[in-house]
Amino acid sequence: MIDNTIRPTAGPQDRAAVVRTARSYWAAKVLLSAVELGLFKKLEKGAATDADILRDCGIHARAGHDFLDALVGLGFLEREGKSYRNAPSADRYLAAGPDSLEGLMRLLSAHFSVWSDLTGLLRDGGQRTNVGRDFKKLYEDPEALERFMAVMDGASAEIGPALASGYDWAARASFVDLGGARGNVAAAVARAHPHLRAGCADLPAVEPAFDRHMDRLGLTGKVRFHACDFFADPLPETDVMIIGHVLHDWDSEQCVRLLSRVHDALPPGGSVLIYDSMIDDARRDPDRLLLSLNMKLITPGGTGYTPAQARSWLTEAGFAKTAASRLTDSDTLVEGRKAA
Numbered sequence: 001m002i003d004n005t006i007r008p009t010a011g012p013q014d015r016a017a018v019v020r021t022a023r024s025y026w027a028a029k030v031l032l033s034a035v036e037l038g039l040f041k042k043l044e045k046g047a048a049t050d051a052d053i054l055r056d057c058g059i060h061a062r063a064g065h066d067f068l069d070a071l072v073g074l075g076f077l078e079r080e081g082k083s084y085r086n087a088p089s090a091d092r093y094l095a096a097g098p099d100s101l102e103g104l105m106r107l108l109s110a111h112f113s114v115w116s117d118l119t120g121l122l123r124d125g126g127q128r129t130n131v132g133r134d135f136k137k138l139y140e141d142p143e144a145l146e147r148f149m150a151v152m153d154g155a156s157a158e159i160g161p162a163l164a165s166g167y168d169w170a171a172r173a174s175f176v177d178l179g180g181a182r183g184n185v186a187a188a189v190a191r192a193h194p195h196l197r198a199g200c201a202d203l204p205a206v207e208p209a210f211d212r213h214m215d216r217l218g219l220t221g222k223v224r225f226h227a228c229d230f231f232a233d234p235l236p237e238t239d240v241m242i243i244g245h246v247l248h249d250w251d252s253e254q255c256v257r258l259l260s261r262v263h264d265a266l267p268p269g270g271s272v273l274i275y276d277s278m279i280d281d282a283r284r285d286p287d288r289l290l291l292s293l294n295m296k297l298i299t300p301g302g303t304g305y306t307p308a309q310a311r312s313w314l315t316e317a318g319f320a321k322t323a324a325s326r327l328t329d330s331d332t333l334v335e336g337r338k339a340a
C-alpha cells in the first residue's frame with residue numbers, strides 16, 4: 001500500500017525541543033534589540049567595558065548584564081572579564097560593513113509585533129500591517145527606500161550570478177528585470193553578458209537609488225532604467241523579462257494579470273523568468289511555508305507559491321511552454337516561453 005502521509009521534516013519533537021521552539025522568539029528578540037540599540041556598530045570599533053556599552057547604547061543596568069551575557073551565549077559577542085567585543089560573525093553581518101544585514105534586521109524588527117498577531121490572521125485571513133509593502137508610501141521616505149533596496153540586494157545577492165550562469169543568454173539580445181529594485185540582479189547579468197541590452201523597470205521613485213547604485217558598480221549607462229507601474233503603464237520591449245521576489249506580494253488574479261501583460265509585451269519566442277523562494281511542490285519545507293505566512297501577514301493578497309502554481313499562472317497568462325529548475329539553495333527558477 002502507498003503511504004501518502006507527509007511527516008514532519010524536523011523529526012520527532014521531544015519535550016525540550018517543544019519548549020525550545022515555543023520560546024525561540026526570546027533569542028530572536030535579543031538579537032533584534034541589540035541591532036535596534038546599535039550595539040554591534042558600537043563594538044565594531046573594538047572591545048568596550050560593560051559600563052561603557054550600557055551608557056553609550058542607553059541600556060538600563062537592571063536588564064543590561066543579562067542581555068550582554070545572553071548575546072555571548074548566543075554566539076554574537078565575546079567576553080573577557082568585564083569587556084565585550086563582537087564575535088566575527090557579528091562584525092561581518094550585524095555591524096556596518098558591506099555584508100551587513102542591518103536593513104533586514106530592522107525589517108524583521110518592524111514585523112515582530114505583526115507576527116504576535118498571527119492568530120488574528122488565522123482567524124480572519126486579513127493582513128496585519130502595511131509596513132514595508134505599500135511601496136508607493138514606503139518610498140515617500142528616502143531613507144526607508146534606501147534601506148529597503150539594501151535588503152533586496154541582500155536577498156538577491158546570489159541570484160544575479162546564478163541567473164547569469166544558469167540561463168542560455170547567447171540566443172537572446174535583451175532583458176529587463178521587472179520590479180528589479182535598484183538593479184542589483186540586472187547588473188550581474190549585464191556584467192556577465194555584455195552583448196545584452198540590459199534594463200531594470202521599477203516605480204519612478206526608485207530611479208535615483210538605481211542611478212547611485214549603477215554608479216557605485218561602475219555600470220552607469222550599461223543598464224537602462226524604465227520608470228513604470230507594472231500594472232498600469234506600457235511594459236518595455238525586450239526578449240526576456242525577469243520577475244523575481246515580486247509575485248509573492250500579489251494575489252493569484254494580480255499575478256495572472258501581470259504575467260498576461262508581460263506575455264503581451266514579449267515578442268514571439270520571448271521568455272519570462274520567474275525566480276522566488278518557492279514552496280516545494282510537496283509543501284514540506286517549513287522555512288518556505290513560514291515565509292508564505294509572513295507575506296500573508298504583511299500584504300492583503302500576497303502569498304508563497306509552488307513551482308506548479310507559477311506554471312499554472314503562466315499557462316493561464318498565455319505562455320506556450322513552462323519549465324521549473326533549481327536556481328540557488330533558496331530559489332527556484334520558472335521559465336515561461338511565448339509561442340514562436
Ligand SMILES: C[S@@+](CC[C@H](N)C(=O)[O-])C[C@H]1O[C@@H](n2cnc3c(N)ncnc32)[C@H](O)[C@@H]1O
Nearest residue numbers: 135152156179180181202203228229230244245
Ligand atoms: C520584493 S521587491 C523585489 C526586488 C528584486 N526583484 C529582488 O529580487 O531583489 C519588489 C519590487 O517590486 C517593485 N514594485 C512593486 N510594485 C510595483 C509596480 N506597481 N510597478 C513596478 N514595480 C513595482 C518594488 O518597488 C520592488 O522593487
